[in-house]
Amino acid sequence: MENPAFVHHAVLLSLVLFGLGTLGVFLRRNVITVLMCVELMLNGVNLAFVAFSRAHGTLDAQVLVFFVMVVAAAEAAVGLAIVIALHRHKDTLDLDAFNLMKG
Amino acid sequence: MDAVLFYVFAALAVASAVVVIAQRNAIYSAFALVVTLCSLAVIFALLGSPFIAALQVIVYAGAIMVLFLFVLMLLNVRREEDHPAAGGRTLRGVGLALVTLLVLQAGTVLLRSDLRPAAEFDASTVEMAETLFSPQFLYAFEATSILILAALVGAVVLAKKEL
Numbered sequence: 001m002e003n004p005a006f007v008h009h010a011v012l013l014s015l016v017l018f019g020l021g022t023l024g025v026f027l028r029r030n031v032i033t034v035l036m037c038v039e040l041m042l043n044g045v046n047l048a049f050v051a052f053s054r055a056h057g058t059l060d061a062q063v064l065v066f067f068v069m070v071v072a073a074a075e076a077a078v079g080l081a082i083v084i085a086l087h088r089h090k091d092t093l094d095l096d097a098f099n100l101m102k103g
Numbered sequence: 104m105d106a107v108l109f110y111v112f113a114a115l116a117v118a119s120a121v122v123v124i125a126q127r128n129a130i131y132s133a134f135a136l137v138v139t140l141c142s143l144a145v146i147f148a149l150l151g152s153p154f155i156a157a158l159q160v161i162v163y164a165g166a167i168m169v170l171f172l173f174v175l176m177l178l179n180v181r182r183e184e185d186h187p188a189a190g191g192r193t194l195r196g197v198g199l200a201l202v203t204l205l206v207l208q209a210g211t212v213l214l215r216s217d218l219r220p221a222a223e224f225d226a227s228t229v230e231m232a233e234t235l236f237s238p239q240f241l242y243a244f245e246a247t248s249i250l251i252l253a254a255l256v257g258a259v260v261l262a263k264k265e266l
Contacts, residue, residue: 007219015206017117019202021120026194026195026201027124027198028124032129036136043140051218053152057220062152065158072163072167073166077170077255080170081257084178088264
C-alpha cells in the first residue's frame, strides 16, 4: 500500500456508511430494507476495524471483523426467519403494522 | 493506480449506499447493497487485507445477500407506498438529527487525528489463520460454531408454519 492517506480516508468512508445506514433504519418502513440498512452499518464498522488494523499493524481488529461477519450471518438468518413469521401473521412487511407491543 | 482504485470504489460504495436507503423497491435496495459490499471488498484488499476481502465477497455479497433476495422473492414484496403515517414524521426528524450529530461529532474528532499506516503489516491468509487459532482467540473461534448452530436451529423453528 503506497498512499498513507488511505487509512484516514477509509475511516471517514466508514463513518459515512454508518451514517447512511442509521438514516436508512429511520427512513424506511419495509422490514427487510431496515435489516439491509443494519448490514450497511455493520459494514461501516468492519471498514473502520480494517483501517485501524492497518494503522496499528496488528491482526486483532481483523479477527474482530471475522466475528462481526459470523454474527451478521447469524443475525440475518434469524432476522429473516422472524420476518417470514411476521409476514405470515399480518400479511405485510410495513413496520407500522407491527404495533402489538406499543406502549 | 492504487489511489484511483481506492477513490473510485469509495465513491461507488457511497453512491450505492445512498441508493440502498433512497430506493422504495426492496429488490433494487438489495442489488445496490451487493454493489456496496463488493466495492468495500476492493477497499479491504487495497488496505492490505486479502482474507477479509475474500470473506466479504463470499459470506456477505454471496451468502447473506442471497438469503435476503430469497426472502424478498418468497414474500413478493410490494413497493413501499406513501401514506400519512402518524409516527413517521417525528421518527424521521429524530433520525436525521441523530445522524447529523453523529457525523459532526465523529467528523471533528477524525479530521484532527493523525492516522498513518504502520510500517510492518502482514495480513496474509496464513497469518490470519495463525491468529485465529492462537490460544488468544481459539475458544471464541470455536464458540462461533455453536452460535451458527443455534442460529440455524432458531431460524428453522421461527420460520416453521406452526409457531
